[in-house]
Amino acid sequence: MGEFDLIARYFTRPTPNAALGVGDDCALLQPGPGMQLAISCDMLVEGRHFLSTVDPGKLGHKALAVNLSDLAACGAKPLAFTLALALERADEAWLAPFSRGLLALADLHGCELIGGDTTRGPLNICITVFGEVPAGQALLRSGARAGDDLYVSGTLGDARLALDVFRGTQSVPAAVFEQARARMEQPTPRVALGLALRGIAHAAIDVSDGLLGDLGHILDASGVGAVVDTSITINLIAACQDSTRVTALFDADTQLGYVLAGGDDYELVFTAPASKRDAVHAAAEQAQTPVTRIGHIEAQRGLRLVDAQGRPVSVQHLRSFDHFA
Template sequence: MGEFELIQRCFAQAGRQRPDVTVGIGDDGAVLQVREGCDLVVTTDSMIEGTHFFPDVDPRALGHKLVAVNVSDLAAMGAEPCWLSLGLTLPHVDETWLTAFAEGLSETADYYNCQLIGGDTTKGPLSLTMIAKGQVPKGKALTRAGAKVGDYLYVTGTLGDAALGLKLVQNQVEVSKKHRAHLLQRFHYPTARVALGQALRTIASSAMDVSDGLAGDIHHILRRSGVGASIDVSRIPMSQALKDSCSPEQALQLALSGGEDYELLFTVPEIRRSSLDVLLSPYGVPVTCIGRITGVAGKLELKQGESLLQYQHKGFEHF
């Protein structure tokens, strides 16, 4: 079997085989049926060796993560994930690596009801670009632009775990055996909050996913909505694993500035706050109120209880 056939075979049936795919892999393009009354939502995320992952990463985990981080963007917009395209650049064809990568990708695509519908494989330094497409009832997509003064600020799950998981991978920290698996899982196998994102369509005024750290990412909402925010850092949800493994200062730093948690950050108007618990409880994902939206455009105020916190956010910068 030639290398071209190997690549084809690995990806030919990846993910959930959906009835709305008229033409999938193997033509000039894919033909897809968007439901009537729905808008199309499209998002792109690239992962580059040396920038986003280490050369020795488990290829199965890499396939998973590529899908999850793209689907997470769709989740943040309240969209239903449907179709994935893959731009794959490989230095050479390693059957074991490619098979494991494709299996990880396929399993996770299947989990999120997504079908791989096309892509392009080229030779070059290892890099992965995924394009995820989903659909959302017309006009109902959640964006970063709808937050209003007085809205309450919420986050799903816990923050900081993935950043500590990265430090574990890099051998920069030691943690107890009972927490190790959880933290590595959170780093390698993030979960996109898909069902919760769709439930937020009738509740949230704005939403986004937290990929580069809360203290940096929130500015996207502040900029697009023309507002400010005040966060009580003592209310930021942290896992027992994080709290047990770090000093309180380190834990807070990871929760505020560590990336790759892929939790949702969203704002809720006061009038809809009462329905939040009832509407979101079926999803089994904790949501925590961490602050409010203020009128001071662009300003993020961090408090610890009643006292103001001086904090310098250092996010990831590519260039």
């Protein structure tokens, strides 16, 4: 199978959103009047972003999911994406499930594959995704204001837990592992929540490197600080939410570490004015996505972790993920 057969067989589909899709030098996309195009790009490398043993269909899902998550964090509606793929060889047993997983998630979000590139090389998946958002309504990292509530969607830390189990540095019951593994391998981009938070949230980011690190980007960009209640966040890891279990899976520090610095979660952390609590809850309900209020924004720079009584909690051992650190 040659390069052009491969593209025709696995990656060429109708593109009603785009003026022109796969098959020319460029694709053509025309955002609606008054719309801005939100653009994001993520590159996934074997051994860094996924294990070589991962099911190709799940990998196809994840490669697009992490990009859709960036659109979600901006409150942008997915339109289209390009896929650049380096493969060791044109292996149909890999390409068929990979493209199925990829395009199933794409269809779910009405996000069309409009172009890309294929080449031989060490496995590398690079997706650039395009969404649209009314001019001026994108959720930015820079919009947080003192007094805002601080929220996070869904659960945190399970993806990292699964990775630790794969690496053999952690051990959990099989059912817990399977749940955590699904979170690692098939994250759910919070697109509906991002759209529902337009006009409500002041600032948003998606959690890819870990809650503390990604929240830090909001704080830096907004020139503010935050207080986070660890007595709330510690329970955000799904693996520890089984009330029928008699013994804790980990000590509290380990559990908190997963939640605060796990990474690969693809949840949204966002701020909204305290006056909009009802609107936030309505948005969460509309998007069928749980959100938890975990703290608030303050004028004083820095990130302060506190317990239920407001006393400082130290987590100096935690750090966010950095690809070159």
